Amino acid sequence: MKNYLYITFFLLLLPSLLFAQDDYYRSIDGVKGGKELKTALHNLIKKHRQIPYGTGTNSTWGAFYTTDAVADGDRRRVADMYSDTVRYFDRKGRSIDGMNIEHSVAKSWWGGTENDAYFDLHHLNPADAEANGRKNNYPLAELSSVTWQNGVTFVGKANIAGVSQNAYEPCDEYKGDFARVFMYMFTCYQNLTWKYTWMNYANSTYPTLKPWAVDLLLKWHSQDPVSEKERNRNNAVYEIQGNRNPFVDYPQLAHYVWGDSVDCTFSLGSGASRDDNGAGCRSNVFTRLCDAGQLAVGDTVIIVCDGVALGSEQRANNRGAAQVCVEGNVLVDPAGDVLKIVLAKGAKKGTFALKVQGGYLCAASNSGNFLRTQRTVDANASWRLSVGKDGCVTIVACGSNSRNLLRYNAAAKVFSCYASGQKSVVVFVKRAKE
Numbered sequence: 001m002k003n004y005l006y007i008t009f010f011l012l013l014l015p016s017l018l019f020a021q022d023d024y025y026r027s028i029d030g031v032k033g034g035k036e037l038k039t040a041l042h043n044l045i046k047k048h049r050q051i052p053y054g055t056g057t058n059s060t061w062g063a064f065y066t067t068d069a070v071a072d073g074d075r076r077r078v079a080d081m082y083s084d085t086v087r088y089f090d091r092k093g094r095s096i097d098g099m100n101i102e103h104s105v106a107k108s109w110w111g112g113t114e115n116d117a118y119f120d121l122h123h124l125n126p127a128d129a130e131a132n133g134r135k136n137n138y139p140l141a142e143l144s145s146v147t148w149q150n151g152v153t154f155v156g157k158a159n160i161a162g163v164s165q166n167a168y169e170p171c172d173e174y175k176g177d178f179a180r181v182f183m184y185m186f187t188c189y190q191n192l193t194w195k196y197t198w199m200n201y202a203n204s205t206y207p208t209l210k211p212w213a214v215d216l217l218l219k220w221h222s223q224d225p226v227s228e229k230e231r232n233r234n235n236a237v238y239e240i241q242g243n244r245n246p247f248v249d250y251p252q253l254a255h256y257v258w259g260d261s262v263d264c265t266f267s268l269g270s271g272a273s274r275d276d277n278g279a280g281c282r283s284n285v286f287t288r289l290c291d292a293g294q295l296a297v298g299d300t301v302i303i304v305c306d307g308v309a310l311g312s313e314q315r316a317n318n319r320g321a322a323q324v325c326v327e328g329n330v331l332v333d334p335a336g337d338v339l340k341i342v343l344a345k346g347a348k349k350g351t352f353a354l355k356v357q358g359g360y361l362c363a364a365s366n367s368g369n370f371l372r373t374q375r376t377v378d379a380n381a382s383w384r385l386s387v388g389k390d391g392c393v394t395i396v397a398c399g400s401n402s403r404n405l406l407r408y409n410a411a412a413k414v415f416s417c418y419a420s421g422q423k424s425v426v427v428f429v430k431r432a433k434e
Contacts, residue, residue: 024244025268034262035206038187041246041253042205045188048243050119055095060119062093064126067236079229081174082135082153083128102127104178105185106137109196117189121237122245123181128153134168139198140178140216141167160198161212167198176224179217180247182209183254187246207258214258221247221254222325222333225307251327260284260333286428288329289393292385295352298432299343302334303395303415305408305425309338310415312357317370318416321408331428346382348398353377363397363404369416371406380404385427392424 028040052059069076069089076089078096087096104123112118131153141158148155151171158167170178186200186208194202199213207214226248234248246253250268255261286302289295303310304324309331311322322337334340344353344360354361356373362381364370374381380399383406387393397404397417407422408415415425 025246025250028246028266029268031266033256033264033266037253037266038190038206038208038257041187041257042190045184045243045246046116048116048120048241050116051121051241053101053114053119055093057093059093060101060121060124061095061126063121063124063237063240065089065092066240067121067233068126078126080128080152081125081170081177082131083150084152085128096126098129099126100129100132101125102132104181106196108137109194109200110189110192111195115192117185117192120185120188121241122188122234122243123185136166136168137196138166138168139213140182141165141169142216143167143169161210165198172224174224175220176226177230179220179224180226180230180245180251180254182213182217183221183247183257184245187257188243209258218254218259218333221251222335223323225325225327226251251325252330252332255332284333286331286334286430288331288391289385289427289429290387290391292387292393295343295385295429296432297343297345297352300430300432301341301343301354302331302338302428303341303393303406303425304331304428305415305423306410308408308413309334310341310425311337312339313337314373315414317364317368317372318409318412318414319371321413321415326428344377346384346398347377347379348382348384351382351384351398353381354383361406363399363401363406363417365401369409369418370401371416388424390424391426393427395425395427 027044028037031037031040051063055061065076068079070079078087078089078099080087082102087099089096102125104125107118110117131150134148134155135153138155139160141160143154143156143158146154146156154169156167157164160167190205190208194200200209209217230248234245238244253266256264256266304326307324307326308321309324311320313320319339322335324334324338325332339356342355344355346353359373359375360377360381362372362374364372364380378399380397380401382398384396384398385393395406405418406415406425407418408425409422
């Protein structure tokens, strides 16, 4: 989703980044979700080095030279999550005209005290000065009206718990980034007394965030999954500051702390842990298909490519794409616009019919890219699935139509049937017997 080539080659020379991730998080392995897990995370990440604020090689702007630089030829372009204005670093530690050091969680929210939160690189960013000023110290929200915007940052009014409130909304590309930063901040600093309480309670180690804020952050967290840019930044901040954002390393943690897995035990070795009875702890977890021979009638599958899934929206003769949250080999909490396909018996041996609302998916034509639904199961509505060595899944209709490979058209952002070309897909499955 974010195709930036970040300047991180030098990190390979730093042995401290070769740490075993599970070792860093060992203290949270086997901890029950909700309050207990959030407190364990707080105790893990709260201790870190304090980096001087401002300019200078070993200060905030010096850190940005590493954490927020994008390779642009032989220059370092600033990664600005608040505007698309192109600016470049001059030298390490020097500030940049037209930019501020921005606290994602506004420092005024805790009264501006120069505590660890004030200096924490995980929520400090180089930001366009005008956008920074316009967004003020407003909360994140989905806006009902916009009074100012630059295409990346949007400022206006939002309905927050029934009250019209000044707020700001980032563009879709960065919504997940900000969600995970806010989750980190309200975990790392859950013991603070907060002056402004739009999104959080004044004194609350758990849940700290208000229900509407939890819903918003989990939504953005799922819609905009962790990117390589975030992983690289997390590694760079860890090298400088000595702690990590756990919601970047283990995105599923958000659901164990605030979501549908708060009553479950978190395990480092599993994307979805089990409860004491061995039952699935989360009802909405799909795992990546590695062996098509394990599929059975009644299983539910989701077809995915590049962080989007085959959607429920029928667009003429193809299907739209819907955002999904993929966490390694696990897909969690697919939204309502994601097409959940139930496998039924196909018309030919070894094939499945792909049952959806309104009928069965079929390759409807041999003269165009057609993916439609029909009410009955025949050869064109029967599909054979196989998994290649690269993990991609070939889904081929078994009828007479020649354009019968179910694939993803990234340019048009649709799924349809193609004779060749377009992008391969992967499949996530939830077993009927689980």
